[in-house]
Amino acid sequence: MNTSPQHHPDKNILTEFAAGCLESAPAIAVSTHLHYCSHCRNDVHKLEEIGAALFSTSINDDVARQDIELTSANDGAFASLMQVIDTQKSIQQDLPSGENTPLTTTTLAKKYTLLPKVVQKMMTDNPIQWRTVTRNLRSANLVAGQDKYAVSLQKIRSGGQVPEHEHTASEITVVLKGSFSDEDSVYQQGDFLLKNAGDRHQPLASNNEDCLCLSVEQAPVKLTGFFMRLLNRFISFTPA
Amino acid sequence: MTSTNSSSSAILDNHRSTHVQTSHAYSNKVGSIHINKVTVSGMTIQTPTNTKKAPLKKWNDLLVTLGVDQDRAAFKALFEHFSPLLKNYFIGKYPNQSSYQMIEELIQEVMIKVWQKAASYDPTKAAASTWIFTLARNTRIDMLRRQNKYANTTSIETEDIWEDTTENGPYTFLTHKRDEVLIKEKVLLLPDDQQTVIRKVYMEAKSHTEVATELGLPLGTVKSRVRLAQKKLQAMLAETKQNEL
Secondary structure: OOOOOOOOOOHHHHHHHHHOOOOHHHHHHHHHHHHHOHHHHHHHHHHHHHHHHHHHOOOOOOOOHHHOOOHHHOHHHHHHHHHHHHHOOOOOOOOOOOOOOOOOOOOOOHHHOOOOHHHHHHHHHOOOOOEEEEOOEEEEEEOOOOOOEEEEEEEEOOOOEOOOEEOOOOEEEEEEEOOEEOOOOEEOOOOEEEEOOOOEEOOEEOOOOOEEEEEEEEOOOOOOOHHHHHHHOOOEEOOO | OOOOOOHHHHHHOOOOOOOOOOOOOEEOOOOEEOEEEEEEOOEEEEEEOOOOOOOOOOHHHHHHHHHHHOOHHHHHHHHHHHHHHHHHHHHHHOOOHHHHHHHHHHHHHHHHHHHHHHHHOOOOOOOHHHHHHHHHHHHHHHHHHHOOOOHHHOOOOHHHHOOOOOOOOOOOOOOOOOHHHHHHHHHOOOOHHHHHHHHHHHOOOOOHHHHHHHHOOOHHHHHHHHHHHHHHHHHHHHHHHHHHO
């Protein structure tokens, strides 16, 4: 079984991710892809090294450092920093990523526990409500701490085809489980697919299992309420 | 590994910093080392006067020392080197004078993270500057998330999305501090138009689209200039790595 993704984010998306100027919803999609793709993790690290090089050369010798009001550079600033550190109640020497407690006590079904942590958190923070979009497609909204993108889970029934539809806004799809194909290619676990506004396709899930995907769709207008989100997706259908 | 050969390699070996204007003594557990200023191609570089067997510690080593021993002298050296860089970094995103107080707090936040997380720093997986850059980047992202009214509708943290850069690897680029002089020289050699756009993306946190709008350029032009700059920088980084072997 092929285990590494074949479809990746464009370099400019990875650059914005590494530079930290990618918005959080598409960043979640990139992060999800990185969970499965060592090739892109390597690329992101190289992009971070470029960032570090720029960061390290940000001070020009020509620009007199004295001009910059550097209270940080004198002993007073260091002393106050040490004071803050010394008075902190718990100084963590271990690995970071504080184990933030989820907002609910929902436990995730076993089949989902290998999903990327960020996806698991979204699935447990708020109750998942699966809605039927078409006979073969169900959708569940995810809350991602922002309102510029519609983030959701999409589940295509095994062997099922989603009717041809046109995207009204750009959408990123990352395959979490199973696989689907469209006119262009086959997409498997970890694959990252960007569709632009106006693109059309007819995803077909493989026969052996349902296909579960993370979807991040740019909202062309500010979305209010659940039904608006549902309606905004797949606005134009051609009968299957 | 200290080189005792030509004087040029002695200058580049084990240098400490290229930007501190005044010379001062740095003490470590080995002893005191005094630093001279040397000018190389118009830039001031500090070199140890004692080039024999008392090498200055590299930033990577200082971080490791900090993690193992909570060594305050090491932390102070890191602070003195990185806090001006951090200040410049945050000014890129928040250039207004009214933000200076917030910037001081952001610098402190990053240095506290350096203190807290040094024990998990692995020099085989990332250079100190890369590691600290990612801490600074995540702190900047944290700042934005805190200003977002929807942030508390989820338990997601910045580190869930932008994971620790040392969790994967090993990566073999930039494992030695002495690269930094060469990299600095070479970054400054990038053509202006490429340097401008790539700095806006990394240092001012602007997307390619925002840069295109700001500079009045086609998006494709911005993307290709960033790509070119990246290719050149990656070639430089690879080259400096090779020169060490």
